[in-house]
Amino acid sequence: DVKVTQSSRYLVKRTGEKVFLECVQDMDHENMFWYRQDPGLGLRLIYFSYDVKMKEKGDIPEGYSVSREKKERFSLILESASTNQTSMYLCASSTRTGSNIQYFGAGTRLSVL
Amino acid sequence: SQQGEEDPQALSIQEGENATMNCSYKTSINNLQWYRQNSGRGLVHLILIRSNEREKHSGRLRVTLDTSKKSSSLLITASRAADTASYFCATADFGNEKLTFGTGTRLTIIP
Numbered sequence: 225d226v227k228v229t230q231s232s233r234y235l236v237k238r239t240g241e242k243v244f245l246e247c248v249q250d251m252d253h254e255n256m257f258w259y260r261q262d263p264g265l266g267l268r269l270i271y272f273s274y275d276v277k278m279k280e281k282g283d284i285p286e287g288y289s290v291s292r293e294k295k296e297r298f299s300l301i302l303e304s305a306s307t308n309q310t311s312m313y314l315c316a317s318s319t320r321t322g323s324n325i326q327y328f329g330a331g332t333r334l335s336v337l
Numbered sequence: 338s339q340q341g342e343e344d345p346q347a348l349s350i351q352e353g354e355n356a357t358m359n360c361s362y363k364t365s366i367n368n369l370q371w372y373r374q375n376s377g378r379g380l381v382h383l384i385l386i387r388s389n390e391r392e393k394h395s396g397r398l399r400v401t402l403d404t405s406k407k408s409s410s411l412l413i414t415a416s417r418a419a420d421t422a423s424y425f426c427a428t429a430d431f432g433n434e435k436l437t438f439g440t441g442t443r444l445t446i447i448p
Contacts, residue, residue, distance in 0.1 A: 228379070255434050266425065266440035267380075274434055282435075314379055323368055323387075324429040324436055328379030 227251070230315050230329035237336050243302040245332050247315030253327075254320040256298035258282075258290060261312040261331075273298055274320070305336045342439050343426060349445040356413040358442040360426030361406075367431045369402055371411050374423045374441070383424075384411075416446045 231246035249256065257272040259282075269282030271290040279290050287309060291299040298317075302309055312333050316326040344359045360369070368387045372380040386393045386402045386409065393400045399412040413420055423443045427436040 257435075259438075264440065267438040269435060272435060312377075316380075318434065320434065323370075323385055324434060325370065325382050325385060326380075326427075326436060328381070330379045331377070333377070 228315055228317055228327050228329040230313075230332050232332050233330060235332055235334045237302075237305050237334065239306060239336060241302075241305050241336075243305045243334065243336075245300040245302075245313055245315075245334070247298045247300070247317075247329055248296050249298075249317040249327070250296065251317065251319070251327070252295065253317035254295075255318045256292065257316040257318075257326065258288075258298065258300045259314045259316065260284070260309075261314055267314065270300065305334075307336050310334060310336045343424070343442040345442060346440070347443045347445070349447060350416060352416055352418055352446050352448050354416055356416050356420070356444055356446075358411050358424055358444070360409045360411070360439055362409075362426075362428045362437075362439075363407065364428075364430065366404075366428045367433075368429045369400075369409050370427045370429070370436065371398075371400060371409075372425045372427060372438075374425065376422070380425060413444075416444075418446050418448050420444060421446045 228249045258270045259267040273279045273292040289301045315329040318326045370385045371383045374380045397414045402409045423441045425441045427438045
């Protein structure tokens with residue numbers, strides 16, 4: 225079974241703090257994704273990576289950056305957290321060969337106060 | 338950008354009844370997928386249908402795809418309380434590793 229692990233289920237941070245969300249997958253997948261999920265807006269892609277050290281902006285990259293130094297790990301960074309970044313963050317991975325089926329972590333619910 | 342739009346946004350039915358939810362999309366696709374999300378959790382892949390397929394079954398799930406209307410439907414037969422969740426469609430474009438998710442249908446099964 226594919227396992228995608230997000231480091232925290234719940235996180236509370238202060239405005240202006242630097243926040244790191246970590247995601248690790250154990251299936252040697254090439255692609256990794258970060259989404260945020262807000263009520264009524266569905267999943268919106270923040271960034272994705274198709275290889276180590278490679279990244280591509282998604283639909284809403286502003287205020288975020290990412291890091292992929294190892295194939296299994298994809299980090300989402302909020303350089304200076306703001307209240308409008310309070311959300312559910314979901315990490316996913318997929319293999320490049322095949323059908324784009326994505327495997328998700330359990331999510332991190334981030335509150336920025 | 339949101340490609341898939343699910344309809345209805347919310348659905349409540351009695352246990353044992355069938356649940357149908359629909360998804361519309363805007364551009365040509367390689368495949369369309371359905372995912373389930375239990376409250377406060379990540380998404381789980383349910384079923385995939387390719388653009389050259391019209392219908393697919395998996396257990397109590399039946400998915401149809403009409404590429405001329407750019408729409409898909411997910412039917413869950415003989416619903417159970419454990420089917421209570423949000424359901425999302427996602428489309429994959431040709432040559433693109435990304436998926437575009439819809440806004441989801443929240444399904445509640447009443448025991």
